[in-house]
Amino acid sequence: MTQRLQTRRSFLARAGFIGCSLAASPLLTPVSFAAAPWDTRLVVIILRGGMDGLDVVRPVGDPAFAGLRPKLNDAAPALPLDGYFALHPALGALMPLWQNGELGFAHAVSTPYRDKRSHFDGQDILEAGTTEMTNARDGWLNRLLQHVPGVTAETAYAIGIGDVRVLDGAAPSASWAPNAKLKISPQAVRLAELIMEDDPALHAALSEALMLVDGPAGAKAPRLKGAHRNIARFAAERLRGDARIAAFSQNGWDTHRAQQNNISRSLVELGETVLTLKEELGPEVWGKTSVVAVTEFGRTARENGTGGTDHGTGGVMIMAGGAVRGQQMFGKWPGLDEASLYDRRDLMPTRDVRAYLAWIMHGMADVSQATLERDIFPGLEMGDNPNALL
């Protein structure tokens, strides 16, 4: 909460100057600002609800797998990846990316969160990037921004109506939804800004809204079908410009029952999101882009009694983009025999998901390992470089 307020306050310094002259907004005249601090692009998708990694990327080569999930596997036959693992058919639209080396997966990963299996704490830890629950509310992407030079309020975007906390914190960042609009008279704008001066947090939000609502022409393109596509297009539009980071979330992964209906819908959306990003970014920017999708936890190794799975531990992280060294599986496979499971029920995590994220940030933004382990993901030991980037 305090952290968030600080964000808004630090933004306020800029907002004040914009209040004097909206035309001088860096968003309207990007050339007036120094070039962005680095040239690669990072898209972070938070998958809320606990994505079932064992269903999305199935270890069909593991002798115990078939017995754990007789019904789930039968309901939707998978597409072979590397012989040992196979991809859920609803993500089939991304197979060309896999074949093209632009899609990879890290399996048996998790955050350090254990045992209580709460969505809400699990998501908080995932976005905070910490080892355990703390009261601090800043996110790891924001701490990255705090450690690279030349960051402006448009270097990173949190996109959508839902709350994305991974960008919360003291470094400036922008937040917007592609379907937001604001049509009021210039006089009303002036008076609204005046009234809000009593309240720094609200004033900063208003100033940001006033800047973003008149965004580039692309914002006025006809709406695509599905909110997720519009979010992806908006992200791409920003990333083609001065933005380097975009973060948003996708719901719909809490598949306690009728999993094949529900997870398929979510996977199709996720696939469309990635393909929209690729298309809208264009080949050149896509070539510098890494898209990572992470979730708060995986789900039980066994299917439950209601055609679904319950909250678990280890899961899968998805990596896509022209900057990714794809067509391969990362991570050490723990096995699925009962003794190898975590708590005899969940996929055993063999690596902290933050290690992959840290190595990607190390490669993309040239942040030192020491900074990553101390400040961005406190308490993390990054270990060997998985070389997930080209």
Add this chain to the structure above:
Amino acid sequence: MSFKPELAEIRFGYGLSPRLPPVRSIDTMLQAVSSPDQGASDFPIAGYDALAATTMVYNRFAKHARQNPETSEGEKSREKANALRDETAFVNTKWFAATHLRRIHGQQNFRERLVAFWADHFTAQGKGSLLRFGTSGYIEDAVRPHVGGTFAELLSACLTHPIMLQYLDQEVSVGPNSIFAKRENAKARGLNENLAREALELHTLGVGGGYGQTDVRELAELFTGMSRGSDQRFRFKEKLAEPGAETVLGKKYGPKAKMDSIFEVLQDLALHPDTAAHIARKLAVHFIADTPPDGVVAHMQAAYTKSGGDLMATYSAMLEHPLAWQVPAVNMRPPEEFISSAMRALDVPASAFASLDLKKTRQLFFTPLNLMGQPWQSPAGPDGWEEADAVWISPQGIAARLQWAFSTPKRLLDIMPDPREFAHHALGATVPKRVAFAASAAETRAEGVGLILTSPAFLRR
């Protein structure tokens, strides 16, 4: 400094009305919760049974249509089913209107706020063509009558309601050793721990509470049997129930009659010290500030414990504590409360809602609420809406509030109020200087009203 009439309406109700006087005392506020329910009789909302009955008819038509595809008979049934679905979607807009009219025209708004608070604490949403409109009926049956009772009563009513049993998958959970599981080995179904986990984590002890995975599992086994019949109402299905006793938090339940054991465990969970702490804090966070004064929380927790989880005693402890009134107005009004309070300040008449069809209700309310970040009755998960103020201060959310405040009031009223007077209707005796200036400097009445409604003094309480 403690009780103040205007603050009572703003902080603990839906703000001020230009026509209705504010409450006179803490006693009046509490009596508004315990006396006959005026809002429910002035602006009725059907309970869940009505929807259950319609759903049965709908299901019959839909099934007949499925079984007779591409025949004129099947086509007729499909049309009838669709008509029922459309009618229910329309009636749902009337439930939306009634929910807000109670707040606009009521004088028991502490009750209305409590109903919204507990409906959120026990978030549940139906699924399916018709049951997705089941939230209003659920609130009317399971939440509203119990907000002045004990927490155990409220908990039991919510966790045994068909909409909750459907929402958190309890209705399909099968005891591993139940008659059903033994008999139907071929399509073995089993336990689903969704409701049991949320009952401990969200509804009672809280995520920091002293429970573990084994408690979740045992409670899930204890809950088996609670389900929904083909009449869409609660039904205890003995065949699904796990036989034998279960141990939750060290205490053994059963093997006697299952529903008795379930009510017993809910009673015990309600009285658990972690629950007292969790509930006291959550109420204080909601009504007072994200970081409420420890003194208020401790006082409420003590009252909860001493009274055996009596909610009136807990509310009373909050209201009688001077700090509940002294903390400055920092809490953001969440979007739905924001539009209710705006319409109360504007004194929007019931007739303004009478002519709204589904399309207009979407335009004026549902879509704006989506953009503000609070789609009506549709939080993303069982943890309901965020209490943290920062969540409600996003640029896109503030833009959506401005857009609504500038454009919607003039579509609800024949005559817009003079902004200089309206500032007092909305904010009370003390109007901040900048707001007073803006109210007089605005180019139109609609803009003046919009500016007042989006002033920090109105957005926070």
